[in-house]
Amino acid sequence: MAVFSDPLSKPYARLTGIFYLLIAVFGGFAILWVPSQLQVAGDAGATMVNLVERRGLFFAGVGGEVAILVAEVMCTAMLYFIFKPVNATLSFAAALARLSMVGVMAGMLFFSVAALGVAEGSLLPSLANEVRAEVATALLYVHDAGVWVWQVFFTLHLMVLGWLVAQSQRFPRLLGYLMIAGSAGYLCDSLSAFVWPDAGGLALVTGVLLALVSLAEVGFALWLVIRGQRTV
Template sequence: MDSQKRLARTAGMYYLIVAVLGAFAHIVRAQVYVPGDAAASADNVVAKASLVNHSFVADLVQATFLVFVVMTLYRLLHHAGKNVARAMVIFVVIAVAIICLNMIHQLGALLVATDPAYAAAFGVQGSEALVLLLLDLQHFGYLVAQIFFGLWLFPLGLLAIRSGMFPRLLARLLMVASAGYLLDVLLQFLTPELADAVNPVLVTLFSVAEGSMLFYLLIRGVRTLRPAEQAVLAA
């Protein structure tokens, strides 16, 4: 049990790094990206070039630590279902691959906005339009990655239930959040106006579900199973 708690708390520490760096990168993106306004977006990138560059690195680091999170959770939970645990790892690896490739769009926007050669080649308005296009592509690229970032929470919740190491309410909350992520992606692509209305509720759901898991891992680690529960799982 002590070794399981150490694994859980290690996963929680990695998860905390993902949460902090991911939140920082998201806040910076929200500050510079103005959908539909090329001039404002380009001006924001220039004015906050250092922050944009730091957020680029933060996103790459948090994506790397997300792999560490799922590898640690695999070690902790694979006994509850190897195929489910493998699916969890695969979903995270796909999400991380998309996120890392998608970051090239942010780097491209930073280069175009801050290097005068692009304005000389495309004109000021042309370079601003290119900056907005790259930020648009990054925005939608994140939505694509969100499919798999949502999917991994479902097997995580299922493993949490099967293992008995986490409260059932927490496990079910993760599974509901998984469906919420997928719903958000569909709405963002199909009905953006409805997505804007529903998004605050979904973001609250995501924050509660993943925040609860993060702090449970850090503070409690795993549940101490009763002898009867241990016997059932061993069988």
């Protein structure tokens, strides 16, 4: 396909930006909205009922996560070739970090499917309903906890990508510096959720950094789609 033949062209950059934006759209749906509709905090029984009675929404969420994985693979490969001329080693490191994140995200899906199987009784059918609800909820927790793992890899990816953006002369330096500055927000979020859940100061810092890096990522994706990339 011709669009994939020239990583320094504007059509190539625009397609990369589309994949980046698709990740954001599907992520908002599958990672944020769907769980908020199915999981009831502190009520394993209600969560199990939602999984069984709203399995269509559950599978839509799984489908959204699969779509994220596909878009991530394409985006990762295309970003690697865009920034390879800037620094081949760091571009490859950024790609490896992002693909490591994708691997964790793929593994998380097994726990989602297992949770539905337990809730419906196709897995561990001899369990009492109360126990089944607790097991299904625990499996969903493990799935969600995977976010704390992949965010570590994504922190590394964004730090390196931000440097590449800033040094490329093909994109606004400010976007790269914002990526670098805000990338630690993902790592802080993992630490806040798992290591120091009661640290209010860390949660505040995390919120600021995540807002910063989200602005940078969306801005970068929109720049790719709208402006493409400058010719150096």
